[in-house]
Amino acid sequence: MASRDDRSTRDRLLDAFEQQLVEGGSRSATLDAVAAAAGVSKGGLLYHFHSKDELVEGMLERLHEQADADVEKMRTAPAGPVDFYLETSVDSGSPFDRALIAATRVAQENDPRAAAAMARVRDAWFAVLAEHLGDEALARTIQLIGDGLYFDDSTGLRDPDALAHVRKVLGRLDVL
């Protein structure tokens, strides 16, 4: 009945993997580095994940869970889905955001599973935005703005006023 206790090390390894991907890119996300960052030996890592591929698989699996929860929160957000979506696009400190950026790094290495995972998450977001706004063009545009906020964050160039600017413009469109 210790099946709930192995979550700790397993998740710590996944966290470390994501951290390496986000902070140093896929090149620095080696098994050694991941194991060290998780405070586990390389052998210990390979006990939980038999290959680097399984590490990716595990990360993507967890991403899906987080994504489902995020979409649900977006749907029921008090300030509305648009505000929630934009807000969470900037706040790149959250575990979910880190998982997403990590997934894009893997997708860039031509991993079809990661690309599919990203597509699935994006489609879910778009569905909520489009339903709420009743306007595909506007929904897609807002999604692009969110992508832009993501992109800026993940390349290290953060403009603290960006979100305020976006709010101002969307206000003119009676969206916020």
Next chain:
Amino acid sequence: MASRDDRSTRDRLLDAFEQQLVEGGSRSATLDAVAAAAGVSKGGLLYHFHSKDELVEGMLERLHEQADADVEKMRTAPAGPVDFYLETSVDSGSPFDRALIAATRVAQENDPRAAAAMARVRDAWFAVLAEHLGDEALARTIQLIGDGLYFDDSTGLRDPDALAHVRKVLGRLDVL
């Protein structure tokens, strides 16, 4: 006096380097792969660039030249800078776009030179947008949309209607 003639192979190497970075990520952009893609031996590559670092340096140098030319074209575009900016954010087949995506890949590996290059290009674009629109909030928002288009392209998820959607929304703001 052959300094204009080595452009051929030198540029072909830089092209190949960028191609590897864009299509396979930084992990697959090895010296062997770059040399092979350029139809040059590894020794030939190292004749032109004494290290991988010099390859990055050369790429960034060329990026700056391309960026200056792009900003000039943007400034004098017949349809206006906004339209030009958005248009070129989607068309990821152009050499300049490829160079930019390649630079982001390098920047993700914590290369400060690449990050600085990206920042410089982005600042130049923003200056033109802000000057043309006379509205910082709108300029920043449009820049974010462009970033979003870039991001989508570079992660392989392309929505063919994205640009049309954006145009429609910007039309409501009397921008296009």
Next chain:
DNA sequence: CCAACTGTACCGTCTGGACGGTACAGTAAC
């Protein structure tokens, strides 16, 4: 109740291959 055994969660070491880089001899064109 205790010995034998099983499964889980690791650690430390090793190997084979890839990668960055060096060195250098040879070649072909201008």
Next chain:
DNA sequence: GTTACTGTACCGTCCAGACGGTACAGTTGG
């Protein structure tokens, strides 16, 4: 004879993955 390469032979390091071993908590049979 300089420029622009090719090709081969290396070296040291890094990396993914395999492997053998350890500690220990449970379980099962007698």
